[in-house]
Amino acid sequence: MTEFAENTTARVGGSAGEWIIARTEEEALAVLQQHPLPTQEQRAAGQDSLLVLGGGSNLLVSDAGFGGTVLQLAFTGISAELSPDTAVVTVAAGANWDRTVAWTVDHGCSGLEALSGIPGSAGATPVQNVGAYGADVSQTLLDIRAWDRAAGELITLEAEQLEFGYRNSLLKRTTLSGSPRYVVLSVRFALEHRGEETLSAPVRYGELARSLGLEANAAEDERRAPLQDVRAKVLALRAGKGMVLDDADPDTYSTGSFFTNPIVPASAAAGLPEGAPRFPAGQGESGEELVKLSAAWLIDQSGCAKGFGAELTGGRASLSTKHTLAVTNRGTASAEDLLTVARAARDAVKERFGVELRPEPVLLGCTL
Ligand SMILES: Cc1cc2nc3c(=O)[nH]c(=O)nc-3n(C[C@H](O)[C@H](O)[C@H](O)COP(=O)(O)OP(=O)(O)OC[C@H]3O[C@@H](n4cnc5c(N)ncnc54)[C@H](O)[C@@H]3O)c2cc1C
Structure with a gap:
């Protein structure tokens, strides 16, 4: 049975009910026609019977896997x-x-x-x-x-x-x-x-x-x-920084950046230490200046250095040893191990700086 652990760069996740590899656009369209969009409520509850998959590099699937159909788009040109x-x-x-x-x-x-x-x-x-x-x-x-x-x-x-x-x-x-x-x-x-x-x-x-x-x-x-x-x-x-896939380097067994750089009102950024990186990010709906912060810096300064989290997961998962923004599988991690490390980093940033970090990858069958 095909497992997400073998088809995602984080190398975790259970199996799927059905796994279709579309090698032509026509094959993909035939599957898509059988899977119209479910209702808003079904979708929000994670009840779509179809998952569209590319390279699996921005996806974290639960250890229980996905009961529906995976449509992997493999047509090239x-x-x-x-x-x-x-x-x-x-x-x-x-x-x-x-x-x-x-x-x-x-x-x-x-x-x-x-x-x-x-x-x-x-x-x-x-x-x-x-x-x-x-x-x-x-x-x-x-x-x-x-x-x-x-x-x-x-x-x-x-x-x-x-x-x-x-x-x-x-x-x-x-x-x-x-x-x-x-x-x-x-x-x-x-x-x-x-x-x-x-x-x-x-x-x-x-x-x-x-x-x-x-x-x-x-x-x-x-x-x-x-x-x-x-x-x-x-x-x-x-x-x-471990950001190019390399089979020999567990620092690359990840979804890349686990968190997006938070965008906050300038007033919220004002309370951060002077050294905190910040970049102009336009204006919010109320006209207030917005500032983009560095999630990697916030994590590092919250006591979660490179390699953090190994002690929480028996060494199976940790932040990358090259970059604090990637949550990595050291070889035998489960999806739950990766989430344990991500939750600890998110909570540390919230406690230290009051900033909410949001996950960048799509989470399927699991939440942070
Ligand atoms: C080591 C590493 C480094 C990375 N560095 C970066 C970086 O520098 N910048 C950056 O932006 N991202 C980065 N990423 C994240 C990731 O590579 C990108 O988001 C990439 O575009 C995901 O492509 P994918 O085909 O693997 O998508 P998947 O993981 O297969 O899918 C991700 C989501 O997109 C949807 N999707 C996929 N294909 C389609 C489609 N054809 N139509 C509609 N929906 C679709 C899926 O349903 C899913 O919800 C990195 C990831 C890793 C592992």
Whole structure:
């Protein structure tokens, strides 16, 4: 029987009632047509009989598993329409994301290189507006083709309609307890394309800019570097934090960041110690300035250092030994072990700073 433990990067979770691997879009559509969107109440209660799965890198499934049907999107394919300065790149939902980025870099297309090394599928990237090193997919995404389970039809949604935010989108907001209304079938990106001359998009992240020998505060056009260099640096920086999948490294047996960086009113951030990282995050509905905090810093400063939690789980799970934001399986953890570590870190931050941390991965059959 197929287990989530074998198909998710956190390597935990029980089995599913049925496991279908769709190798073509047609196969996926045939399954989707049999699984219309359940009622709001059923979805909120986790009673959707269908789970859409990509690479399993943002999913934590309970040890009891999932009684319904898993539809794993495994159809791949990438193509580009080139014009003198731009390339419109179409990627099938099941394509591996990092291979997609590598393809664009190899073909002299810029805009995705800072997103190198993120695990999972291309189809999942718009769901939480995947991002890293000052970039996210909303910056280059043109549109998606999706199956709307409510209307029972194929639709195209343009970038503006996806209402992207920080680790958020319409796709995520209309997903309840792992039950999505829209199932992404393909994604189109509008990238810069100047052949071998193409430089990266402006580097927006200080640590990355410095590692490339760029001046972090220079004008946008002076913060571009050769595409392959940006990709190589991003992969190296990520590997140093356990953020590139590696079978030999249990620090990568995780869902990546377990918590999103909290966005709080400026007044709430004012009480934090001076050294607390904070970044402007726009305005709230009442007009108050919002500030994005660093979840990793808050966890670390709450007494949960790298490696924290091993003592709570008999050594089976802990925070990564490279990064406090990843909850990792040291090899034999259960989903409950990972949740034990995550709860302890969340509670420590709440007690020390009064800030509520929220999980980034989708939790199925379990709660934090
Ligand atoms: C080591 C590591 C590092 C990571 N680093 C980053 C990072 O830097 N930045 C970042 O943003 N994320 C990061 N992540 C999180 C994760 O890689 C991304 O969220 C990724 O996009 C998830 O893709 P997936 O195919 O694995 O999704 P899955 O885990 O398979 O699914 C996640 C959710 O998306 C839904 N979903 C999947 N495919 C589709 C689809 N085609 N249509 C509709 N819904 C769908 C699923 O139903 C589920 O609810 C990291 C994870 C790991 C393990």
